[in-house]
Amino acid sequence: MIVSLSRQAPVRRAKRRGRQWVSIIALLILSLVYLAPLLFAVIVSFKSQLEVSVSPLALPERLQIENYTSVFAKMNYWRSLLNTLGITFAVAVCVTLIAPLAAYPLARISNRSTRLIYQIFAAGLVIPFFAAMVPLYGLMKTLGLVNTYPGVILIYVALNLPLAVFFYTSFIQTVPRELEEAAALDGCSPLATFWFILLPLLRPVTGTLVMFVAMSVWNDFLLPLVFLFRAEARTIMVSVYSFVGEYGFDPTSLFPAVILASLPMLVLFAFLSRQIVAGITAGAVKG
Secondary structure: OHHHHHHHHHHHHHHHHHHHHHHHHHHHHHHHHHHHHHHHHHHHHOOOHHHHHHOOOOOOOOOOOHHHHHHHHHOOHHHHHHHHHHHHHHHHHHHHHHHHHHHHHHHHOOOHHHHHHHHHHHHOOOOOHHHHHHHHHHHHHHHOOOOOHHHHHHHHHHHHHHHHHHHHHHHHOOOOHHHHHHHHHOOOOHHHHHHHHHHHHOHHHHHHHHHHHHHHHHOOOHHHHHHOOOHHHOOHHHHHHOOEOOOOEOHHHHHHHHHHHHHHHHHHHHHHHHHHHHHHHHHHHHO
16 A cells, blocks of 8 residues: 555656646647737837738848837827826825725724615726716816816825725725724724824735736826826827827837836836736735
8 A cells, every 4th residue: 555655656746747847838839828018029120111021020131219209209208107106106006095995994883874875885986987977077177177187186086996996895894803903992083093004004005005006007098088188288109199190000119109108107007016916916815
């Protein structure tokens, strides 16, 4: 019996290694599939128009750096970047300040009113922006907030709050109440308990949420196009779209603009990757 088990052990290890290699190869293939469009855009962005038309998939014979310098000037990159960064930062700060304050009583007080409010927030997740765009434009025009930064920021905050409240409420419900009871025995008020005890526990979720909110605001095109149409107030995605013509586009201009527009999000993801993974892991374990 012992001899048979000892013979089976190498076979099991070999099967386990085989499954691991299959998983690694599958992940590499999926990574290449996801990265292929980005790699293609990077390659084309350094080509001339003649090279793109003759051999679009080949590597460039010479790096056409002037593609980037020309696009950089045409799209007024620094102005568009600062506009988008300011709007994204303001929305992220407002959402991460308001949503936990709304989620805390929803997670800790269980009655008919809080359940109704929570359902209203959840309903906000399924309402498409297209359905509310026309009445929202009329409201913003009445308030004098069309074509202004505060108007766009308020709309983005309202659109992202349902997801944020849903996020925070689900996580706060998993935090033991004993922590708050111990803080109350030490003389902490509910606000102090929230600020010093609960809020530090929300950092992983906050990092994940900030990334989601930043990506949704940064990559959005329709809302700033409709509500922020001044040339000097263009966001980065509206500036990128300016390289798309009525009948086509020039890849040597559009692709460098796309790369320049994507770089800040890649940097943000690199800084917040640990918080994003921690937040997703915490939600998966505690859910």
